[in-house]
Amino acid sequence: MAIAQAMCTSFKKELLEGVHNFKNSGGGTFKLALYAEGSGGKSSTTATLGATTTAFTTTGEVASSGTYTTGGGSLTRVDPTTSGTTGFTDFADLSFTTATITAMGALIYNSSASNKAVAVLDFTSNKTSTSGTFTIQFPTANASSAIIRIA
């Protein structure tokens, strides 16, 4: 599969190195970029993303449209917290308006740390907006569903 949902392996190492800071105040700038499969990216490119992805790439990224500009949108951080023995963090939902986009997945990356990759998100099917709104909704922030968890 060209886009496979995964926590990037390099991110796990970088967590131990203190590269990433998800705090609401003073944290890094995390972005979400959208990707297409089947030559649907700009310049007819196809995304290949997964656990081995180490950084943001333009290959397979969807073209700018509406409020989506290449490189993706900035995510609003939510302070990391814990529940039981699990630590987790969250982002606010992200929307791109008046956009014509077909995307199969996304990459969360840290643009304030050399665009290092965090996680690959697989939408499992093509999601399309036509002159409309494309919204990515993050799961409920709890120990079992939060977008990024350390259990």
Place this chain on the structure above:
Amino acid sequence: MISFETGVQVHSVSVMTSDGGGHSTEQIVELAMDKIMSVSNTAPPAIRDQAEAFQNHLRDVLYHYMELARREERANIANKMSQAGNSEMAELVRRI
């Protein structure tokens, strides 16, 4: 030997799209409902029924006030347009 076992995990996201304009009120209500509550499939039937009844009531309330908010916002925009002398545009907005 001291060792720790842990896992760094990523969860799936939901994607909602619209064509020829923004999200409908129904879509926005569903986005909100997903954040407010979920009912476990494994909950005892009596509790699950009560939770689902409350969920449906909450959905109806949210829909009503979301629609009201959108209508009032359009009224405010139309009013500003009308005051600025764009009465035709104001009427267009009012009729959305």
